[in-house]
Amino acid sequence: MEKAKIKASQLFILVVLFEMGSAILLGLGVSAKQDAWLAMLLGLAGGLLLFLVYYQLYKYYPSLPFTSYVQKITGKWMGRLLGYLYVVYFIDMSTRVLRDFGELLTNTVYVNTPLIVINSLMILIIIYAINKGIEVIARVGELFFGAIYLMALAGFLLILFSGLIHLENLQPVLEYGWKPVFITFIKGTLTFPFGEMVVFTMLLPLINNYKKVKLACMGGMILAGINISLTIAINIATLGIDLYERSNFPLLTTIGKIQLANFIERLDVFFLIYLMIGCFFKISLFFYAAVVGATDLFQFKNHQKLTFPIGLMILLASVTIASNYAEHIEEGLRVVPVYVQWPFQIIIPTILLIIAFFRNRKNKATSSP
Template sequence: MEKAKISAIQLFVLMVLFELGSALLVPLAIDAKQDAWLAILIGMLVSFVLLLVYHKLYWYYPDLLPTEYMQKILGKAAGTLLAFIYLFYFMYDASRVLRDFGEMLLTFAYPETPLFIANALLMLVIIYTVRKGVEVIARSGELLFMLMFLLSVVGFILIVVSGLIDFTNLQPVLEEGLAPVLKVVFTQTLYFPFTEAIVITMILPYLNNPKKAKLTMICATGLSGINLILTMLINISVLGVDLTARSQFPLLSTVQSIQVADFLERLDVFFMLGLVIGIFLKISILFYAAVIGTASLFKIQSPSTLSYPLGLIVLFMSMSIARNFQEHIHEGMKLVMYVLHIPLLVVIPLLLLFVAFLKNRKKTKG
């Protein structure tokens, strides 16, 4: 670990921007149709339970990275293997978000630019940021957080003033009952984006006041959940369920619809800036976790030396994970949920907590 400390406010900002990140781009929970907002709400509430699991593991080992306490809980061999799997997951997740960024940029702004160039330029900035350490990432988050939420408030006001919102698009509520909504919760929204925040456990040991960790994590998830609910309510009320489902990037389609007084229009470029901020911070956190975890696992004294080789791996992985954007989305929404998210975000943390509880109870008795 590097010698650095971050405040609870900085952790809160990083976690909010991380969870908003690429979740603002896609038609989140649209399989629940007009009840997408409800699927996001329930997913957020259920995720609190898993966040408490992550926090309890941190409480048992407050000075250790997860890659380190996995070895203490499961033993050297099994713990090292599991830590390696999580590091691969962080890099894979970073490559998926990087692909989201490149596809968005090419679709709306630079259609003639090769995808590799767009991804490489952002990855270079992220490598530079990560080399500077977690304190620089946290301070960058504080600055960009204010800009992103300013853009969000302005965008909401302009959409309301434009008279685009039609609340009849949100009706009827629970048309097909609660079962389809719960299916979306336990196959999508619980994992993306809320419990993806397991990566934040790689940053928790840097918190200068460990007692504030639990409240900070819960509040950050609550705020990001509310923002995602409002975003999907606006998208569906403006575009309708069918158009939201068909759109690659429904939020940008909604913003493109803004027209005030016959002159204030085509504002999607400004709001792309807000989306780029969220994506930049999300990839930075995932990539930093991969770098610091790899350095810890292989006992490398200078983690920054790993930034370039691991950055190249993430870049080339973002190009090779799918042949086109449709395949990329299908892989993320269907395959990844079952192969990676359920085991790594739910099953294994619960198992780790159970074993850690048994070990610490024995120590307490002793």
């Protein structure tokens, strides 16, 4: 792995920025209707339990990334195969978030700009950042963290003072019972965004204080989860559930309705600034995990040799993965969670933890006098 170390506070910030990423921009939990915010909180609770699986694996092998310790758990050949599959998974997730980023810009502001141009500019910046290393990415996160929260606070106050929030749009709570909320949790909010914390199984060995890893990661997840849930509630309260369901980017629609004193309006720039920052960190961490995993599996001495080839793969895949935005969203919210996210985020890590538990117990038994 890269010879770098990041602080627990930087890990906390990276978790918040990663989890919020593109999740705060999309209409998540829509199948739960006005209880979408509740489905997101349920996803947070499930995500915290799921992170404990990743954390326990990290405790067994604190100095190794996922692609290394999976070989110790399952054996060399099976472990390498799983490692390759996870590298492909990280590349696929980078691709999907990059496509989200490009579609958001080309459908809102740069309507006459080809998708390949927008995505190329973003991926070149990310390649440069990854070449500089995780420490630089973490420091950039520290710089942007405060700016994001200032924008979020300003946006919330402007929405509030514009009189856009109508709490009756959130009622009745649990109109259809817990069933649609639970189904939304299983098929959506558990895996996106909280299950995506699996990417940190590649990054946790870089933390300089292993005792603070659990607090930093779970604290970051809680803060991000509350932010996303609050954003969903504000969107629904402002737009109503019908418009929330129809809108491709509910947050943009909400911000577009701000009008205060016939002077403060057209604040789409808030949305665009967050879009660029959030997607940058989400793509960067998936991309970095793929690079570190491939470097580990192929025994490269320097991860920088792989950044451009993998970046090129992500760029080309981002414009060919779907023929249009509707198809991309359909795959991302209906197909991927069940057939990709569940195996890679939940099933495989849980099986690995069970095997690791018995292996470590056996090793302790044989080493004791």
